Amino acid sequence: MWMLVLFVLQLFLRSAEKMVELDGDHELDEQAAAELVNATSQVAVMRSPGATYLDIRINKIGLKDASVYVNPSIAVSVLNGAAIAFEFFHYKAKKRKKSCRCWALLEMDEVKDGPVVLELYQKPMDPTRKRIHLFTEKELYLQLELRLQTL
Numbered sequence: 291m292w293m294l295v296l297f298v299l300q301l302f303l304r305s306a307e308k309m310v311e312l313d314g315d316h317e318l319d320e321q322a323a324a325e326l327v328n329a330t331s332q333v334a335v336m337r338s339p340g341a342t343y344l345d346i347r348i349n350k351i352g353l354k355d356a357s358v359y360v361n362p363s364i365a366v367s368v369l370n371g372a373a374i375a376f377e378f379f380h381y382k383a384k385k386r387k388k389s390c391r392c393w394a395l396l397e398m399d400e401v402k403d404g405p406v407v408l409e410l411y412q413k414p415m416d417p418t419r420k421r422i423h424l425f426t427e428k429e430l431y432l433q434l435e436l437r438l439q440t441l
Contacts, residue, residue: 337441344401345437351378352410352430359391369417373397376408376432377415390415392425394432401436408432 337343348364356362359380367375374396379388393415394408410425410432 339441342438342440345439346374347435347437348376348432349405349435350433352428352432353378353391354426354428354430361388369395373417374401375415375417378410395419396434401438403436403438406434406436408434 346366351364353359360383361381363379365375365377365379367377369375376394376396378391378393380391381387382389390413392410392412394410395417396406396408400406408431410430412423412425416422
């Protein structure tokens with residue numbers, strides 16, 4: 291039986307030295323500033339022996355305008371036990387809300403040890419894949435490192 295332990299992973303697209311300074315039009319409210327401060331906190335999860343776990347490491351996400359995103363993050367969720375969805379969110383200062391920019395889908399038949407490359411799709415997320423469109427015409431991907439562990 292698969293037991294998936296997934297976290298909401300924070301993705302830092304630029305180093306601290308290259309942080310974009312916000313001007314007067316992009317002032318953050320107090321809640322958004324607090325999210326930026328606590329962006330790296332993660333919760334430890336106990337793993338029970340005898341179960342199989344999937345560890346996911348996000349190596350890279352191909353975004354051509356990466357420097358303009360404020361508080362970027364990737365939400366990871368399991369859909370009906372058949373797929374894992376990755377949604378790229380960022381904070382919109384003018385609207386004071388988080389917005390989904392693009393998403394990717396990892397199906398269970400694609401789960402294996404080693405590197406995996408997923409295509410990025412335009413929002414809104416459609417896990418049924420009936421009406422999906424690629425994020426851009428360029429080859430931009432979500433690059434993951436998967437590791438299966440049996441304890």
